[in-house]
Amino acid sequence: MSEEKINLNSIEAFRAYEGKLLFTSNHFDMTSEAIKGFCTSVGNNEWIHWDDDRCAETPHLGAIVMPSFMAPSLLSQLFFEKAEVDWNKLGGLFRGVDNYRLHAPVRAGDKLYLKMNIEKIEEKRKGIAVHYGLEYFVVGRDEKPCQTGTFIIRYWEL
Numbered sequence: 001m002s003e004e005k006i007n008l009n010s011i012e013a014f015r016a017y018e019g020k021l022l023f024t025s026n027h028f029d030m031t032s033e034a035i036k037g038f039c040t041s042v043g044n045n046e047w048i049h050w051d052d053d054r055c056a057e058t059p060h061l062g063a064i065v066m067p068s069f070m071a072p073s074l075l076s077q078l079f080f081e082k083a084e085v086d087w088n089k090l091g092g093l094f095r096g097v098d099n100y101r102l103h104a105p106v107r108a109g110d111k112l113y114l115k116m117n118i119e120k121i122e123e124k125r126k127g128i129a130v131h132y133g134l135e136y137f138v139v140g141r142d143e144k145p146c147q148t149g150t151f152i153i154r155y156w157e158l
Helices: 011-015 032-042 052-057 075-082
Strands: 021-024 090-102 111-123 128-138 147-157
Touching: 011 111, 011 128, 011 147, 075 111
Parallel strands: none
Antiparallel strands: 021 111, 090 147, 111 128, 128 147
């Protein structure tokens, strides 16, 4: 049985989550193949993302490391696994990222999850700007997030 998605099909639906946890994602594996595929797509050739042997021999690494901008690129997929927006009722436009930080490396073989909340909602002349708070965690590591940040998306009713 599939999990029911959060319905965000109106401006009021977003307001109901302001200051609250929106969802916690399912756990997902960060694989060497995923890291290398992402790096290929963005032209990143740094050895810490490619050289399994060298990384395994480097004590503070242990395995290839996920590029810090890979986690934000997963946001759309993780969001729409848990929430739905009816684009026939709402328009949406990505506005930016605030204070995105890498706090700890994510290695090939780690299992991750995302906690997303709505930090605040700004009223706009037409519609709202939603500030989503993001915290990525590595399963089995300490309770601190490995990456944090805020994504801002503007919504308006059609």
